Every structure is written in structure tokens, then in C-alpha cells.
Amino acid sequence: MLEIDPKQQLFPEIITMMDGQPMPDAEVIVYQKFFNALESDQLFQELLNGINWQQDKVKFNEQEIGIPRLTAWYGDEGKSYSYSGMVKHPSTWNPTLLRIRSRVEKVEKVNFNSVLLNLYRSGKDRVSWHSDDEAELGKNPIIASVSFGETRRFQFRHRINKTLDRITVNLTHGSLLIMKGSTQHFWQHQIPEAAKSLKERINLTFRIII
Numbered sequence: 001m002l003e004i005d006p007k008q009q010l011f012p013e014i015i016t017m018m019d020g021q022p023m024p025d026a027e028v029i030v031y032q033k034f035f036n037a038l039e040s041d042q043l044f045q046e047l048l049n050g051i052n053w054q055q056d057k058v059k060f061n062e063q064e065i066g067i068p069r070l071t072a073w074y075g076d077e078g079k080s081y082s083y084s085g086m087v088k089h090p091s092t093w094n095p096t097l098l099r100i101r102s103r104v105e106k107v108e109k110v111n112f113n114s115v116l117l118n119l120y121r122s123g124k125d126r127v128s129w130h131s132d133d134e135a136e137l138g139k140n141p142i143i144a145s146v147s148f149g150e151t152r153r154f155q156f157r158h159r160i161n162k163t164l165d166r167i168t169v170n171l172t173h174g175s176l177l178i179m180k181g182s183t184q185h186f187w188q189h190q191i192p193e194a195a196k197s198l199k200e201r202i203n204l205t206f207r208i209i210i
Ligand SMILES: O=C(O)CCC(=O)C(=O)O
Pocket: 116, 118, 127, 132, 145, 147, 154, 171, 189, 191, 203, 205
């Protein structure tokens, strides 16, 4: 007869609750105040001034249009990343990024080898619906997302089950959001446009490029 270890869960079902609703097919964790206020203020300033922010452009109807945010890409040498038809070559890690990364790796015991940074200059800057499901991230990517500055609404929608409501999470100064497991297969996310008067927000998504 087949021996079954009672401690082994045969059909692990991870139920994620977000915004008071169950989030099937996802593994998402949010830690508000992962970095305390003082530390967050300091890290925000260091990133604002010390990152090599770029205005990326996309071709649209034969016209080049700036995407609605500034970005930067840092990581281990050779870990290039293609996204929205662009190939990004990483800049070399700096001490601020290494400090943030090592804190994140204390809760998620993996080695992140790259980070994509976004600077939302006002509430008008945004990122539209997408999944982080590029081939170089592997089958079930783990993404650790750290936010500083203005609070913005981060929304999820299920890609297949349209009966599920949208889920909204406020990502505050010093928060950490983890997405892993099948999250990117089944869910898309966005930062919707908000009031122009909103101040700057910086987001870092640590990733593992295979
Ligand atoms: O700014 C955020 O919180 C999300 C950014 C994002 O989804 C991405 O860069 O892939």
C-alpha cells in the first residue's frame, strides 16, 4: 500500500485574501510598514537622487511616445531583460539597492538578481494592465515589490474568471508586496491614473532572471 506522510499536504491550496476578498489562483502577501517611516524617507531620497532614471519610449502609429513614468533597470551583469519590445541592459547595483534587497531577502529566501524601478512623477503617471510573465522570469516568477513616497492604488483583475471583482490594495510608503506561485498566470495588475496633485512614488520590483 502507498505510504502517505500525514504531514505532507497532497493538494496544497493556498488561499490569499486581499482587500477582504478571496483571491483564487494567486499567492500574494502585503507587508505595510516593512521599512519604518524614517528609513523609508531616507531610502526615497537616495533613490530619487541616486538612480539613473530614464524616459523610455514606445512606437505607436509610427510615432515615438514616452511611457507615463520614468524607469531604471539594475542587476547582475548579463541579466538583460526584454519588455514592451525593448531590451534593457542592467546598471550595476548601488549600496541603496543592495540594502533594500538584503532586507527583502530576509523574508523571501531567494536571490534576486535584478530590479526594475519605476518613478511615478505625479498621479498622472501610471502602469496599465499587465502580468509579469516574460519568459526570462521562469514558470512561476517570484516578484518582490517595494514602494516609497506617495500611496498609490494597486489593482488586480483575474484574466479568465470575469465574475471575480477587481481587487485594490493601497501600496504605502515603506510597503512590501510579494507575488508568487501562479499569480502572474491568472492575474493582471495595474497602477491606475490618479489626481495630478499626487506627489512622487518610487516602486522597485525585485526579480529573478533565469
Ligand atoms: O508600481 C508598481 O507598484 C507596479 C509596477 C509594475 O507592475 C511593474 O513594473 O511591473
